[in-house]
Amino acid sequence: MPLLSGASSESIEYSENTPEHTPEQRTETLRQQLNDHNYRYYVEDAPSIPDVEYDRLMRQLQALEAEYPELQSPDSPSQRVGAAPLSAFTQVAHRIPMLSLDNAFDDDEFARFNQRVKERLNTDGDIEYACEPKLDGIALSLRYESGLLVQAATRGDGQTGEDITQNVKTIGSVPLRLKGTNLPSVLEVRGEVYMPKAGFESLNQTAKETDDKVFVNPRNAAAGSLRQLDSRITAKRPLEFCAYSVGEVSEGFLPERHSEVLAVLSEVGFRLNPELKVVTGVQGCLDYYRDLGERRSQLAFEIDGIVFKTNRLDFQQRLGFVSRAPRWAIAYKFPAQEEMTQLNGVEFQVGRTGAITPVARLKPVYVGGVTVSNATLHNADEIARLGVKVGDTVIVRRAGDVIPQVVSVVLDKRPSDAIDITFPSTCPVCGSETERAEGEAIVRCSGGLVCAAQRKEGIKHFASRKALDVDGLGDKLVEILVDKGLVNRLTDLFHLELESIAALERMGPKSAQNLLDALEKSKSTTLPRFIYSLGIREVGEVTAKQLAKHFCTIKAIINATEEALLAVPDVGPIVAHHIVTFFRQPHNLEMLEALLAEGIHWPDVEPQPPVETLPLAGKVLVLTGTLIELSRTDAKVALEALGAKVTGSVSKKTDLVVAGEAAGSKLAKAEQLGIEVTDEAGLKALLAEYQDQA
Numbered sequence: 029m030p031l032l033s034g035a036s037s038e039s040i041e042y043s044e045n046t047p048e049h050t051p052e053q054r055t056e057t058l059r060q061q062l063n064d065h066n067y068r069y070y071v072e073d074a075p076s077i078p079d080v081e082y083d084r085l086m087r088q089l090q091a092l093e094a095e096y097p098e099l100q101s102p103d104s105p106s107q108r109v110g111a112a113p114l115s116a117f118t119q120v121a122h123r124i125p126m127l128s129l130d131n132a133f134d135d136d137e138f139a140r141f142n143q144r145v146k147e148r149l150n151t152d153g154d155i156e157y158a159c160e161p162k163l164d165g166i167a168l169s170l171r172y173e174s175g176l177l178v179q180a181a182t183r184g185d186g187q188t189g190e191d192i193t194q195n196v197k198t199i200g201s202v203p204l205r206l207k208g209t210n211l212p213s214v215l216e217v218r219g220e221v222y223m224p225k226a227g228f229e230s231l232n233q234t235a236k237e238t239d240d241k242v243f244v245n246p247r248n249a250a251a252g253s254l255r256q257l258d259s260r261i262t263a264k265r266p267l268e269f270c271a272y273s274v275g276e277v278s279e280g281f282l283p284e285r286h287s288e289v290l291a292v293l294s295e296v297g298f299r300l301n302p303e304l305k306v307v308t309g310v311q312g313c314l315d316y317y318r319d320l321g322e323r324r325s326q327l328a329f330e331i332d333g334i335v336f337k338t339n340r341l342d343f344q345q346r347l348g349f350v351s352r353a354p355r356w357a358i359a360y361k362f363p364a365q366e367e368m369t370q371l372n373g374v375e376f377q378v379g380r381t382g383a384i385t386p387v388a389r390l391k392p393v394y395v396g397g398v399t400v401s402n403a404t405l406h407n408a409d410e411i412a413r414l415g416v417k418v419g420d421t422v423i424v425r426r427a428g429d430v431i432p433q434v435v436s437v438v439l440d441k442r443p444s445d446a447i448d449i450t451f452p453s454t455c456p457v458c459g460s461e462t463e464r465a466e467g468e469a470i471v472r473c474s475g476g477l478v479c480a481a482q483r484k485e486g487i488k489h490f491a492s493r494k495a496l497d498v499d500g501l502g503d504k505l506v507e508i509l510v511d512k513g514l515v516n517r518l519t520d521l522f523h524l525e526l527e528s529i530a531a532l533e534r535m536g537p538k539s540a541q542n543l544l545d546a547l548e549k550s551k552s553t554t555l556p557r558f559i560y561s562l563g564i565r566e567v568g569e570v571t572a573k574q575l576a577k578h579f580c581t582i583k584a585i586i587n588a589t590e591e592a593l594l595a596v597p598d599v600g601p602i603v604a605h606h607i608v609t610f611f612r613q614p615h616n617l618e619m620l621e622a623l624l625a626e627g628i629h630w631p632d633v634e635p636q637p638p639v640e641t642l643p644l645a646g647k648v649l650v651l652t653g654t655l656i657e658l659s660r661t662d663a664k665v666a667l668e669a670l671g672a673k674v675t676g677s678v679s680k681k682t683d684l685v686v687a688g689e690a691a692g693s694k695l696a697k698a699e700q701l702g703i704e705v706t707d708e709a710g711l712k713a714l715l716a717e718y719q720d721q722a
């Protein structure tokens with residue numbers, strides 16, 4: 029027999045909310061519309077109306093509730109915007125303790141857990157397990173009475189938590205009222221509040237721009253957001269809730285399986301983990317663990333392991349608990365993504381454009397599944413922000429395939445002889461002076477091609493896949509060629525001799541000949557690849573394509589003024605300046621001439637139709653917030669290809685603002701100026717409409 033019944037997810041018509049209706053009717057319709065949108069947006073991940081429309085409906089509801097206070101209600105969607113600040117959180121005693129989970133750290137430990145389960149149940153058969161990722165968030169208990177959310181509490185010490193109801197009401201995926209009829213008089217739902225990775229990144233990005241607190245990881249950001257006494261701040265944070273079990277349930281029979289309990293929670297309006305699965309036996313669990321482990325870095329949320337629970341509830345009952353953890357569940361943890369270690373020193377690496385990057389030399393530490401002994405410190409500003417010194421104990425983070433980072437310093441462990449980190453005033457490779465342009469975070473070597481580091485990196489870039497794509501000329505070989513003095517300038521590549529290459533370590537006549545053939549082949553290229561291969565600062569693959577499309581010839585690009593360059597989609601003042609500066613240097617022009625003299629060539633590029641004839645010509649757009657499916661660059665390029673101008677700030681001249689997730693001040697400004705706003709779905713619709721026409 030089901031726990032609950034009658035829940036429905038049928039859609040609501042967006043009927044006109046006319047003044048002829050009574051205030052009660054208008055309030056009720058608005059609430060239904062907003063709740064429906066909320067459910068579709070946060071639980072089903074399928075927005076039904078643009079965010080601006082949601083905001084408009086919310087403002088109407090708030091106005092009605094302000095005018096008719098008797099219509100206010102604890103489950104009104106208007107509660108989601110936050111309320112007046114509290115002076116403190118009150119304590120909540122959990123009627124059923126909120127337990128923790130035992131952990132396993134390797135396959136053997138997991139197999140022993142399974143063995144214990146089987147022995148206690150006195151069964152030889154394979155056990156059915158419900159599995160789901162363990163979200164790296166904050167455990168939460170939600171108490172519903174007759175379907176109405178009456179209390180949200182943290183786990184605390186498991187016996188007593190804190191009442192954070194006001195804050196939790198602002199989380200879109202927490203139902204304020206459960207869907208369906210025949211709801212139990214008490215239903216306690218437990219789950220995890222977390223901050224998706226994209227929301228975390230954009231929150232931190234904004235914090236950096238506004239000099240606000242930067243969070244170390246999504247879990248800290250979620251915890252910090254929930255701990256706000258002012259729920260209006262929580263309302264602005266991109267938090268989500270995912271249900272994983274029930275606590276107190278007053279009446280009705282529980283289903284037979286945990287997976288069925290979760291299905292009921294989904295029916296009454298909760299978001300469940302999209303990776304939920306039921307598997308059988310140890311092998312089924314290990315396969316699931318490995319699969320999720322491989323996909324971990326691509327998931328939209330941080331996870332720190334997999335939770336396995338016996339799916340049969342009668343088994344759970346028979347297995348019971350040991351101290352503060354159930355015997356029927358285990359969290360099989362992934363290797364930690366953050367670890368503590370010591371900063372032994374800092375080295376300064378010089379890149380292709382002369383950018384000097386500080387690299388932390390660490391006491392080797394096992395983190396994120398590998399041993400890490402180096403991590404990036406990014407730039408001088410980041411060192412200042414972290415306040416890090418050599419000798420410090422630091423937290424290192426390695427998530428997915430990204431370069432390990434130092435995320436914070438454990439100040440309590442700072443030794444008395446910790447040493448300040450100072451940026452070198454001369455290049456560690458060539459000894460030229462270093463410089464830091466005004467307003468830039470990056471310190472650079474001023475040596476240009478005199479600097480061997482820049483030469484090596486420049487040659488690697490020139491030969492790389494997206495540039496001239498010289499098959500077989502990898503980074504290691506470039507290093508050897510430069511170190512042996514065989515290649516000093518790009519054109520030297522085309523004068524390499526078979527014998528000298530064949531004599532190099534791990535090369536022979538055959539691979540030497542292959543390299544010469546690949547170099548010859550690379551001379552036949554395209555204009556965008558050639559532009560990209562030059563290594564002009566900030567001119568990536570996309571910009572190179574746009575430049576080629578706009579100017580059609582290399583000569584036109586060389587002669588272009590900054591003003592002319594600004595007319596190219598994807599080129600802003602900084603990039604335009606870099607391009608003009610690059611072609612103003614006699615040594616760069618000589619290099620380019622010499623390359624062309626070697627026989628590098630490409631097919632002609634056809635001129636494009638004039639911008640005025642494009643469908644979005646004259647329109648000014650602003651992109652803000654996080655776009656989920658399109659990257660900002662792709663969106664910008666696509667809009668500019670249709671003739672639109674994409675700018676960085678909202679003004680009266682702006683025609684449309686595209687507001688992604690967690691959009692902040694630009695969205696507010698657009699609303700203040702009455703500028704049209706759309707979301708990512710609206711942008712995609714716009715592109716689809718006009719791309720057909722263009």
Ligand code: I6G
Nearest residue numbers: 127128129160162272273335357
């Ligand atoms: O801390 C937890 C995270 C996830 C849990 C949990 C969970 O299920 C997916 N389940 C239980 C039963 C407990 N803690 C106690």
